[in-house]
Amino acid sequence: VFHYVVRAEGVDIASLSKERRVEKLTELRTIHDWVIRPQMRTVAGSAEVNSWGGYEKQFQVRIDPNQVIKHGLTFDEVVTAVRENNRNVGGGNITRNAEMLLVHGIGRTVNTQQIENIVIRAKDGVPIRVRDVADVQIGHEIRRGAVTADGKGEVVYGLGFMLMGENSHVVTNSLKAKMEEVKASLPPGVEVETVYDRTELVDHVIGTVEQNLFEGGLLVVAVLFLFLGNLRAGLIVAIAIPLSMLCAFSGMLRFGIAASLLSLGSIDFGLVVDSSVVMIENCVRKLAESRESRVQSQTTSQSSSGSRLWTLDSRLCSDSRLAVIREAAIEVRKPTMFGEMIIMIVYLPILTLEGVEGKLFRPMALTVIFALAGSMILSLTLMPVLASYLLPKHIEEREPFLIRWIKRAYRPVLRFTMHQRVVVLGLALCVLVVAFGLIAPNLGSEFVPKLSEGAIAINVVRLAGTDLDESIRYNTQMEQALLQEFPNEVEHVWSRIGSAEVATDPMGIELTDVFITLRARNQWTRATTQDRLTELIRLSLRELPGQRIAMTQPIEMRINEMVSGIRSDVAVKLFGDDFDTLVDKAEEIEKVLRSIDGNADVAVEQITGQPVLQIKVKQDEIARYGVSAKQVLDLVESLGSFKLGEVYEGQLRFPLVVRLPEQFRSDPTAIGAIQISTVSGERIPLQRLAEIKVVEGPSTITREWGYRRIT
Secondary structure, eight states: OEEEEEEETTOOGGGSOHHHHHHHHHHHHHHIIIIIHHHHTTSTTEEEEEEESSOOEEEEEEEOHHHHHHTTOOHHHHHHHHHHTSOOEEEEEEEETTEEEEEEEOOOOOSHHHHHTOEEEEETTEEEEHHHHEEEEEEEOOOSEEEEETTSOEEEEEEEEEOTTSOHHHHHHHHHHHHHHHHTTSOTTEEEEEEEEHHHHHHHHHHHHHHHHHHHHHHHHHHHHHHHOOHHHHHHHHHHHHHHHHHHHHHHHHHTOOOOHHHHTTOOHHHHHHHHHHHHHHHHHHHHHHHHHHHHHHHHHHHHHTOOOOOOOOOOOHHHHHHHHHHHHHHHHHHHHHHHHHHHHHHGGGGGOOHHHHHHHHHHHHHHHHHHHHHHHHHHTHHHHHHHHHSOSSOOOOOOHHHHHHHHHHHHHHHHHHHOHHHHHHHHHHHHHIIIIIIGGGSOOOSSOOOOOSEEEEEEEOOTTOOHHHHHHHHHHHHHHHHHHOTTTEEEEEEEEEOOSSOSSOOOTTEEEEEEEEOOGGGOSSOSSHHHHHHHHHHHHTTSOSOEEEEEOHHHHHHHHHHHSSSSSSOOOEEESOHHHHHHHHHHHHHHHHTSTTOOSOOOOOOEEEEEEEEEEOHHHHHHHTOOHHHHHHHHHTTSOEEEEEEEETTEEEEEEEOOOGGGSSSHHHHHTOEEEOTTSOEEEHHHHEEEEEEEEESOOOEETTEEEEO
């Protein structure tokens, strides 16, 4: 719900040398992990603040296999010495003169010099230290992801998550407020910029809902006045709108339903006032009939007695007026109540939905039910009371001008239809055939109307095995192109490559998510709608070779993933066990989908093609030379990061790992030439103890219901 980037103020990372760039990004990542993130995680309702990009600082022991053999040592001895000389222990407590002392054993290293001075073994009274066989330096973890932003190169990216069931608007505002506090604690030369938060979209949606509800209420009041022909009656009925909404809001508060486009936008004021309209209109009719009957009765009585005519007081006595209103309310009580209940029953099946569908539509159904229940109760209780107090004393049933005008236009039409029944039925049948036979089948349809989020997400797929630096270069080029071509439309653009530290959204390095936040619509010059702008961006990026793109929106992408496990609107899932068969059949399905009119961004999920350097232990060879598989595999693991412990710098903790120097891990030939010492002291190259070859492996393995899947 909250995205921000950490960058060096006034520094163009892309223009720095590689060494300086690594140093600066390592510094930014450390500041984010140990200054920014701990403070942001204290916000109530936040689940996690994830780190993405930059370089994670490590203390690395770069063991030289040749020096290890030269000093008569083994790889295991060096690893064991470093691990066992880098720890603290507790010794319980002791008592001294009625005083309890806690016992701490301190042996943990705190800098590279202490690690270099660790003794591995003493030979003839001369200690062999770590510095004799290894180079201890500060490096970084092998990266599985990176982030670039605004065409200026790499940044460190923070991603705030909220707890399930929390209010996104409240949590996001709290994160924004905390971010302002965090900025005051940052060292000079470091800046944090928020690039995406949900509050803008939520505020815009709620503003739209409020405007629609207000305008809809005014329209309903105007229509009521026109058709009821009585201002007081129209106002009485209009009171049902805010009071019914109050009932709906009370129910939403009680059941924890947030105000949203789906919950509030589903309320129809016509349904809300329907029962009240029937109740008040019947009260008006009954009061008018009662008055006319009383006038006629008193006029007849005066004529028969021959007495002097006197002015009739049209005010009904209190008991008679209440009795008439009571009779009118009872007369329409059952129809109005059952009408409202039938509409509420229609929404009950929606309450049985589960999963994401339930979270989307249950609030809508409950909100409508709350509003209708309030409307029904008000029509049976409050409306008759208000009618008894507020309806005019001198009342007569008279058709409004609008109704009289409509009837005047309707009478000739009715006469024609009654005299030409065959013609009318024929025309109706033709309209029915045209509507349902020709027009309806060609109409588009969608489950939920697409919400314009004010942001665009682009899923980019490149060839499996694409280098991370190449992806960074390509993404920066894309960002620069978008900002240059759409300066009035694009506010921020950033690209997420691979996976974050906590892999909430695991992706390979060949996959990139590009996010674009847009400026206010009144600033746009290239397009008038987001759909049109999305199409222009698609056409602009298609000119860049070597990649496939799919256009969507951030929230839309996440909802699609939660509902079906994929990021597109429509997908075909294929299940099986054999990768080759899955790929072949998926390509056949792709051809069929591309032949359908209206298709866009049709692509097969990339699950194969990842180059893998496979080092497979030769069991016969290691048995012949007396070398254990663990020796070989520990050496293979040290090509990456073989974790031994942690190094503390004050309150900061950094991993302590073993990694081979770059010259031993540059290519398969160099790896195969690494020497391993046997028990007899013989030096054996790794390629004799293991089979080293480059194979093609899966880039992604996706399973669903226990089966491999491709989409």
